[in-house]
Amino acid sequence: MPELPEVETVRRGLSALVVGQTITRVDVRLPRIVRFPSVDAFVSRLQGRQFKDIRRRGKYLLFDVEPYTLISHLRMEGQYRVVPEDEPKALHTHVVFGLANGMELRYRDVRQFGTMDVVAEGEPLPSGLVSLGPEPFDPNLTFQDLYSRIHRRMAPIKSVLLNQTVIAGLGNIYVDEALFLAGIHPLTGADKLRKTDCERLLQSIREVLTRAIDAGGSTIRTYADGYGRHGGFQMQLNVYGRAGEPCLGCGGEIEKIKLGGRGTHYCIHCQPRNGRKTRSKSMSAAASSEGFTP
Structure with missing residues (x-):
């Protein structure tokens, strides 16, 4: 989609x-x-x-x-x-x-x-x-606002971010990518995230979306723009569609699970299931290598 x-x-x-x-x-x-x-x-x-x-x-x-x-x-x-x-x-x-x-x-x-x-x-x-939630780039959307929208929800953070009433426009690809950059496991309960996690998450969402827009989007299947041109961001994906491949940041394996019927991709080391991990130098280097400076 x-x-x-x-x-x-x-x-x-x-x-x-x-x-x-x-x-x-x-x-x-x-x-x-x-x-x-x-x-x-x-x-x-x-x-x-x-x-x-x-x-x-x-x-x-x-x-x-x-x-x-x-x-x-x-x-x-x-x-x-x-x-x-x-x-x-x-x-x-x-x-x-x-x-x-x-x-x-x-x-x-x-x-x-x-x-x-x-x-x-x-x-x-x-x-x-x-019923749409705020736009990710809305200057009035702060990490405190994001925290207030999610901190009472016990569902996995990925499922919450896919809910268009929480924040508008996010789908499977970019939620996976943003959670990777934020170092947050997709199964982490939204109610478990602290304000500092939400600050990092909102920054990561905006970084991923900005890079994707600059690249003309992602053509995973049939997407093309009004000129018939395909997107290029699929060449910059860190985790989505890369199950079994090494993480570009740490070399660990990218794993794929099903969450709410959706394929969900994450790095088993950079996004620990129990605990929080801030963006490492290796993760930042992976982003920079694709034309983005954290």
Whole structure:
């Protein structure tokens, strides 16, 4: 599933490609992608409108087409591409927005889990959007705030961080990577973390996300941006997808377990199960070797 860095990369690319363009037509090929309003009203609300801006909230894309907002959730494998209108449409292309410049904004979704809503001010927003926690880069989000959000939760810290009501935009890849940089075992109960742990954790979350955005996200399976380009952060991963390989920091083995049905990766030495370990010089060196200075 595209996480915050991938959705932010898509947002930036689409902003350059479609903001300022007028929607000349809308073709909904798979009606269930549209949740609100009806398909006919969806088309009517968008046709003839101009893309004014594209914003992101958590893993949602918000296209401003005044007086409406098109809210898009990519879910597992949703993709946007901007291509010439005469280019053959790829299989699983479900929604097409014709643009005044002769291009098309196409939404493709192999698994068909993505959703779209077009809402006016005062109309109900998708429940998942309403319940989102703060953005990781929100300057008002401090480690004390993070501590207050998690310290009464007895669930494993990884499960808590995946909860979008706690902090928005994090998914499996970047939670694993942030916990590694913070030296925190994914099974550690959230209620066991001290404020100093939360300070280190919030810093690690921001460091990982910044590096991932700079690299254009991670292409583990099918992710691509609006230009069709793949991300590059998968080449910088410290633990995710590296089960059985040596840790880049200490040389210990990367282990994989199942947690809440999700594959979870960690270093058996850098992230001790019983006890806390601050970021070691070797862990910092591993991060620096990938272009990041702690």
